Amino acid sequence: MAILFGKKRNQLELPISKSKQKLSPKRRDNGSQYWLKLTQFWKNNNRLLVVLLVIIGLLSLSRKLVSNWGESGTRELQDLEYYDFDFLEADMEALQKYDNGADHFLITKGGKDVLQPGDKELYDQEIEMLYGSTVQTYNLDAFRGTTEGAKNREHVLLLVPLRNAERVLPLMFKNLMNLTYPHELIDIAFLVSDCTEDDNTLGALIEYSKALQSGTLSDLFAENVSNEQLLNEEGTRHLFLKYMRPSYLQMVEKAYSAPFHSGYDKPFRSVQIFQKDFGQAIGQGFSDRHAVKVQGIRRKLMGRARNWLTANALKPYHSWVYWRDADVELCPGSVIQDLMSIGYDVAVPNVWRPLPEFLDGEQPYDLNSWPESPDALRLAQGLDEDDVIVEGYAEYPTYRVHLAYIRDPNGNPKDVLELDGVGGVSILAKAQLFRNGVHFPAFTFENHAETEAFGKMAKKMGYRVAGLPNYTLWHIYEPSDDDLKAIAERERGSKRTAEGSP
Numbered sequence: 001m002a003i004l005f006g007k008k009r010n011q012l013e014l015p016i017s018k019s020k021q022k023l024s025p026k027r028r029d030n031g032s033q034y035w036l037k038l039t040q041f042w043k044n045n046n047r048l049l050v051v052l053l054v055i056i057g058l059l060s061l062s063r064k065l066v067s068n069w070g071e072s073g074t075r076e077l078q079d080l081e082y083y084d085f086d087f088l089e090a091d092m093e094a095l096q097k098y099d100n101g102a103d104h105f106l107i108t109k110g111g112k113d114v115l116q117p118g119d120k121e122l123y124d125q126e127i128e129m130l131y132g133s134t135v136q137t138y139n140l141d142a143f144r145g146t147t148e149g150a151k152n153r154e155h156v157l158l159l160v161p162l163r164n165a166e167r168v169l170p171l172m173f174k175n176l177m178n179l180t181y182p183h184e185l186i187d188i189a190f191l192v193s194d195c196t197e198d199d200n201t202l203g204a205l206i207e208y209s210k211a212l213q214s215g216t217l218s219d220l221f222a223e224n225v226s227n228e229q230l231l232n233e234e235g236t237r238h239l240f241l242k243y244m245r246p247s248y249l250q251m252v253e254k255a256y257s258a259p260f261h262s263g264y265d266k267p268f269r270s271v272q273i274f275q276k277d278f279g280q281a282i283g284q285g286f287s288d289r290h291a292v293k294v295q296g297i298r299r300k301l302m303g304r305a306r307n308w309l310t311a312n313a314l315k316p317y318h319s320w321v322y323w324r325d326a327d328v329e330l331c332p333g334s335v336i337q338d339l340m341s342i343g344y345d346v347a348v349p350n351v352w353r354p355l356p357e358f359l360d361g362e363q364p365y366d367l368n369s370w371p372e373s374p375d376a377l378r379l380a381q382g383l384d385e386d387d388v389i390v391e392g393y394a395e396y397p398t399y400r401v402h403l404a405y406i407r408d409p410n411g412n413p414k415d416v417l418e419l420d421g422v423g424g425v426s427i428l429a430k431a432q433l434f435r436n437g438v439h440f441p442a443f444t445f446e447n448h449a450e451t452e453a454f455g456k457m458a459k460k461m462g463y464r465v466a467g468l469p470n471y472t473l474w475h476i477y478e479p480s481d482d483d484l485k486a487i488a489e490r491e492r493g494s495k496r497t498a499e500g501s502p
């Protein structure tokens with residue numbers, strides 16, 4: 001985009017014409033008469049015509065020589081027809097605001113350094129090591145993805161979008177290390193976008209990534225633990241923990257304590273970080289981002305971000321792409337193998353979240369995974385083409401069976417439900433889907449956007465999409481404004497009781 005808009009008039013090379021060729025209606029019957037007259041005229045005046053043509057040719061050649069090559073030798077096209085009028089009215093500033101390119105950070109082997117394109121030679125060397133600099137031939141049949149990816153040494157591209165996520169980074173990295181899929185087969189690419197000025201997601205991400213790739217991240221976390229405990233004891237930030245189910249807190253405690261699996265500290269095949277803004281302006285607070293009105297535009301911008309990340313990070317040798325949100329608290333380490341094992345092209349687990357005990361202790365969370373329903377199809381018929389249906393809001397009564405709601409905590413974790421829409425918390429998809437054009441629509445596709453539309457598009461292109469109702473990931477609990485009020489109220493109540501007041 002920037003190059004196209006940035007082109008100066010005299011550098012335009014393509015003959016893009018605004019004025020359409022004028023077409024006159026064809027005369028069918030007397031065409032042959034015209035041709036006869038023309039040949040007659042040529043026979044009578046051929047000498048005169050040849051002289052005229054030579055003069056015209058010489059004149060236009062000299063004009064070209066004078067005007068088309070400026071002093072610098074650059075070619076100048078002065079004919080107005082060469083300019084693309086479609087873009088002349090564009091507000092450059094508005095358009096370029098969100099197109100400032102991207103920053104790229106590459107964590108070097110062994111986590112020793114962070115390289116950017118400015119570090120020319122070193123950066124090129126490292127990129128070469130990662131991707132190979134010569135032309136290579138891949139038989140994409142060999143990268144189709146099987147149900148036993150780890151055994152068959154299949155490469156996975158793990159993609160994580162991040163925005164104002166500094167707070168959840170330790171949690172996210174611990175979950176990444178906990179993945180038992182062989183780390184040497186996983187390329188990680190993070191995309192950091194639209195963070196606020198006071199946020200340090202990018203800086204912290206770089207530091208943690210370096211430690212991850214040098215195998216020292218566990219030590220770093222162990223050092224920081226005392227600080228975390230201090231914060232807990234201060235009490236304000238983690239006050240809600242007092243109100244959570246003890247059984248859930250025990251699960252968390254266990255998941256984050258040793259012993260870990262033998263490859264826990266093993267560096268990944270590579271870690272890259274991209275920083276690029278997409279103009280997401282909706283607040284990242286729990287209540288801001290859940291308002292129904294903002295869902296359409298928020299989801300479409302997320303779609304753009306996801307597509308950009310896939311396009312820049314996917315390489316021919318990847319057999320699988322695993323999308324993962326940063327704010328997952330509990331997830332089985334074998335999630336990649338488990339999702340692969342069901343033999344679908346797209347697979348998602350169930351996503352719940354814990355709640356304070358006074359709010360029932362837990363809740364189905366990700367409502368974006370569902371099989372289509374007749375009610376939703378009828379609802380869609382009455383909507384504008386551009387309207388985005390958002391699940392879980394009274395405004396859109398779809399009566400869909402949500403994957404989240406049919407969970408049986410004691411059920412078989414291998415049970416499968418075929419889906420149409422999918423949520424984005426944890427999506428495993430075969431890389432060939434992206435190569436064949438399935439993506440996260442940043443526009444309304446069948447009255448959906450982003451991940452739900454991704455599921456629908458995958459289905460429409462003949463792929464198989466499924467969810468595992470009894471296989472659960474736990475999203476972190478972030479108290480909403482109302483929950484915080486309720487907690488504060490309870491705190492005041494217990495204080496009054498302790499002080500003996502009625």
Ligand SMILES: Nc1nc2c(ncn2[C@@H]2O[C@H](COP(=O)(O)OP(=O)(O)OP(=O)(O)O)[C@@H](O)[C@H]2O)c(=O)[nH]1
Pocket residue numbers: 160161162163164165191192193194280289301302305324325326327366425475
């Ligand atoms: N790059 C990028 N990442 C984002 C953006 N918004 C959210 N994220 C990240 O995307 C993941 C999911 O974001 P959430 O805010 O939890 O959004 P969500 O999962 O759709 O919503 P919830 O259901 O409320 O969790 C997290 O890792 C976020 O840090 C964005 O605008 N750009």
Ligand SMILES: [Mg+2]
Pocket residue numbers: 325327475
């Ligand atoms: Mg989330």
